[in-house]
Amino acid sequence: RSDDLDYVISYATGGEDKYAPGQPKACKDVLRQPIYKISDMRGKWTKFEMFANWENSKNGEVDIFINGKQVLDYNGIVCPAGCDKYNFLGYGLYIGNVQDISKLKASEVMFTQLSRSTNREDLLVNKSN
Secondary structure: OOOEEEEEEEEEOOOEEOOEEEEEOOEEEEEEEEEEEHHHOOOOOOOEEEEEEOOOOOOOEEEEEEOOEEEEEEEOOOOOOOHHHHOOOOOOOOOOOOOOHHHOOOOOOOOOOOOOOOOHHHOHHHOOO
């Protein structure tokens, strides 16, 4: 329903989701920030870079760059209370709590040069070979 690509930090409020047994029933957002337009990525390679300092305090931090442009500079809680039980980092296509799978449209995402580093310059997407 939206062309926005969002970055979301949320936490479980308790109970179990009837559509996903064992998973939390409801989540409350700490941060929901649109960071890019999906239509600007469609049919193109898009370069994502992310730094995260997973803290349950004001020392938490998330920086996201898309195609070399900083789209998120967040400081604050990144790992809400209880995240040690349900915390995950997901990237790619995600559709939560789908009640009618027949209403979904087919989608495809491809990934290349996935890497991890202690600094942005050493990520594979930033090396010139």
